[in-house]
Amino acid sequence: MAKFNKEGKAISGTPAEGFLCNARDQTAFASKEEVYMALRELHMELFAEEYSFMMDSNADLKIRSLNESPLSEDYLNLVNKRRANLGVSQYDGVDSGICDDTWQFCCDKLGL
Structure with a gap:
């Protein structure tokens, strides 16, 4: 064998x-x-913060509806520092959904 x-x-x-x-x-x-x-899968791994809205509680939904972020400032600063190093736009924590530039970043990484 x-x-x-x-x-x-x-x-x-x-x-x-x-x-x-x-x-x-x-x-x-x-x-x-x-x-x-x-x-x-690549996008979810690199930019997990863009999927955080999926786990929102009712209180988080209410905060987002007031155009405020339910995420902590420390977390947002950490995420935005990483995003700046990758050359994509800042994340404000309010908008739910995928940013076009992060999606394009992943497309470029896969050679599409």
Whole structure:
């Protein structure tokens, strides 16, 4: 069994006729849903603050309806510092939904 594992690892790195080894080449064969899901997962991982509204309590909804952020100032400062380093817009904590520039940032990172 150990011999099989060693040979399997050696074979997996070599190109075979009719198969692509490059990850960029593999995206050409991915369906639109797979590309969208990969993009969505990356966006959710990098910009989780844009999904915070999904966990709002009734009190948080009321605060957001008054154009105020239910998020702490410390959290917003930390998030905005990270976003500034990535070169995307600041997050105010009031708007619910995805920012266009963060979505484009993820598209660029995936090469779309």
